[in-house]
Amino acid sequence: MKAAGLAINVTNTAVSSIPSDAQIVVTQSELTPRAKEKAPDAYHVSVDNFLSSPSYDLLINQLSRGEKAEPEAAEESSVAPFVDGDILRKENVFINQSFKSKEEVIRFAGQKLVEGGYVKPSYVEGMIARDQLMSTYMGNGIAIPHGTEEVKKEVLASGIVIIQIPESVDFNGNKVRLVFGIAGKNNSHLEILSKIAVACSDVINVGEMVRAQSVDELITVINHAVAQNA
CATH class of the missing domain: 3.40.50.2300 (Response regulator)
Structure with missing residues (x-):
């Protein structure tokens, strides 16, 4: 708007x-x-x-x-920028991955959020529950799994995990090639969700992210997409 x-x-x-x-x-x-x-x-x-x-x-x-x-x-944003080094770290961007099911990739994303110190382990089950309650597939080949309201208290800090899946994984009949696992402290996940949605609303941006050959290249594409729509 x-x-x-x-x-x-x-x-x-x-x-x-x-x-x-x-x-x-x-x-x-x-x-x-x-x-x-x-x-x-x-x-x-x-x-x-x-x-x-x-x-x-x-x-x-x-x-x-x-x-x-x-x-x-x-x-002025109430949270750090989407590409802030604390929210999105290079070690939390995974390219050329493959998974057998959506639950497997959601658990992978959740575990990386745990290992990054963003959430407590119980948050992962909340991510699974969220997708069962309502699909976290957002269109354009992306999914954004995140926890339910009940596990908000398990979030320690806002963070993002990005997973590139060139061969796709099935989300209820939809082919997903990019997964953004997120956790937001103090409801900041809503702003993070918004920024991801805007950056991925252009299928050209999504295609470039899926084809990225390195972590740096993928982050560069995201930086550019977010800046264009800031």
């Missing part, structure tokens, strides 16, 4: 924290019933694919027909 020059305050939040006076609420389709309970008077948009959604595009077009304001000045 900011990219479209719309003077609208956009906030990422958990469904349980949606304010009752929200005017527009965009959620994955599985979460829409709960969102409507939290904000019954809001205009609700349900999407199946956050990276490519006709419903969301239609909303932007409808809003753009009104008065178009100047883009807002960038606000």
Whole structure:
């Protein structure tokens, strides 16, 4: 919405924290019933694919027909940048990997978050539970497994693990070639999720990440994608 020059305050939040006076609420389709309970008077948009959604595009077009304001000045982020050295370390980027199942890759990502000191071991089960509750496949060949609300207390620090899987792994019938395992302290995972979604909304960026031959190359592509949409 900011990219479209719309003077609208956009906030990422958990469904349980949606304010009752929200005017527009965009959620994955599985979460829409709960969102409507939290904000019954809001205009609700349900999407199946956050990276490519006709419903969301239609909303932007409808809003753009009104008065178009100047883009807002960038606000200072409440968390470190997506590519910050503490959140994304080179040793937590894994290229040319292969896995037999989505559970295997989710557990791999979770274990690396544990080894990196980002989460307690019990957070990994929360990642598995999250994907069982609602698929963490986001479209464009990427998945973003993260823990449920119940394991937020197991997060020690915000962190990301990136896994490149050139030959793909199946996520409920969808071929996933990039997995972003994340943990966010104090709900910062919502901002991290947003930055990943924006960076991966362009299939060209995703293709370059999948074809990257080194950790440095993959991080460079992400840096560029995030900077373009900052």
